[in-house]
Amino acid sequence: MKRILIVEDALDLGRMLRLALETLDRTLSVRVIQSAEEALLELSGTPPVSLIISDIRLPGMSGFDLLKKVRLRSPETRIMLITGLSDENVIRQAAEAKVDRFMRKPIEMSEFLRTAAELLELPLPEEQPAKSRSEGEPLPQPREDLPGLLTRLRRELGAAQVLLCDDRGRVVAQAGEVADVDFEQHWAAPVMAALGAAVRASRLVRTDLPQAALALRGLERSLILAPVGSYGLVAVQQGDSSGLRTALAFEALLQAQTDLAAILQAMGADFYPLAEIPPAAPPLQPAAMAQVEEVLGGEEPLAELEAQLQRTAASLDPSEVESFWESAAGQQIAEAVNPDALSYEQARQLGLAPEDDNPE
Known part of the structure; x- marks a missing residue:
């Protein structure tokens, strides 16, 4: 198992980078911390840290200071520095410090993943074979129970509420609560209609388990939806001016779909794969029109x-x-x-x- 530290005081960005890295290899151990001082403490842990991804401008010790100390304590650890600063001085300092990789914000995610994969000596994202289950193949064994998954999602997303509803829009499990929202009374009908449309549209890409999510970003809150069989997974976030938390939740719910489907099957819940959803009525053929x-x-x-x-x-x-x-x-x-x-x-x-x- 390879350990990665993301040193970023903007937690939304740090979480998004962590989720992106986990798509390279599910066995990666990725932590988001907010200071260079804490990163130095982590260097003494086991297994050794394989990669540090650090912002340059941090509270307390800077990313450049962290780079110098890591080179002394753990020379085998690879380091990637990122910054939103456009000062040419910063580029010169990064070159002089012999950092392994240097990237500017906003980060292009595909380039970030290719760079991280190279530093970690992992297959590049485009070289990884597509993983798909054959028809009838069982889902993997769940790694946690339903309350644990919803609670973890809510914590990781910083969401006000994460809930699971059945095909009639009834809440069957939830973590957190939004006081002024009566989901079953006011939100269930449009939410389930949107999820049903997403499931049917996912047939266009021929997937056995719909990898679909809808993000609705509002002024006061954002709503992220994901279908899981005959159920709907819903995350409610309060305020997101930067849009980072919405993007984070979107990716997180996509990753949670397979785990949640496995939990539902293990519980014996009403779960059906995409192939069993009744197809839409075909258009009339010319003979029928005649x-x-x-x-x-x-x-x-x-x-x-x-x-x-x-x-x-x-x-x-x-x-x-x-x-x-x-x-x-x-x-x-x-x-x-x-x-x-x-x-x-x-x-x-x-x-x-x-x-x-x-x-x-």
């Missing part, structure tokens, strides 16, 4: 109907409208009468009804 036109009376009635629909209400004469409804009402009455039935007067004239001696 049958529809035949039932409706061919092309002429359809053309006439189309012409009528294209006429605006303003162009209709009021007398035409009245005449139309009178004609329609007369046709409806005529069609409702059974042609084999006799009126009472017709029956009396044919002697099929008794004469009424009392006209009253």
Whole structure:
């Protein structure tokens, strides 16, 4: 197991970098800490630290100071410095300090992962074979229980609430609470509709377990949704002016989908794979369309109907409208009468009804 330290006082960015690194190898041990002093304390632990990713501008000791001390204490540890500073002096200092890699913010995530993989001597992301389960293959054994997973997610995301709801929008488990939100009463219907659409759209990329998530960023809170079988995983975050926490939650929920699916299967819950979701109705083929036109009376009635629909209400004469409804009402009455039935007067004239001696 390789240990990585991310030294970043902006926790949102640090967590996002950690989640990105974990996509390289799930066995990596990645910690986010906020000071260079704490990073030096971690160097004495086991296993040894393989990589330190540090911001240059930190509270207390700077990233450059940390680099010098790490070179003395643990020369085998690789170091990547990152900064949002544009001063050319910083670039010169990084070159003189012989840092292993230097990157500027905002960080391009694909470049960051390629650089980290090289420093850790791991396969580059594009060289890793795609991992997909064959149909019927069981999910991996869960590493934690449902409350533990939701609690961990809430802590890692800094979310106000993380919950799991069933296919009817009923909350079955949650960590945390948002006082002014009644999920089942006000949010469940649109949330489940959005998740259902995401599951069906995920068929376009042919995946056995939908790797889908929706991020809705608002003024006061953000909402991140992920489908897991017939369930929905929902994270509610308060305020996110930078957008980093929303991006972090998006990636975290994608990673949590497989773990949560394994937990649900182990619990014997109502869980179905994507393949079992009923497909949408296919569009009508030309032959079927011809049958529809035949039932409706061919092309002429359809053309006439189309012409009528294209006429605006303003162009209709009021007398035409009245005449139309009178004609329609007369046709409806005529069609409702059974042609084999006799009126009472017709029956009396044919002697099929008794004469009424009392006209009253």
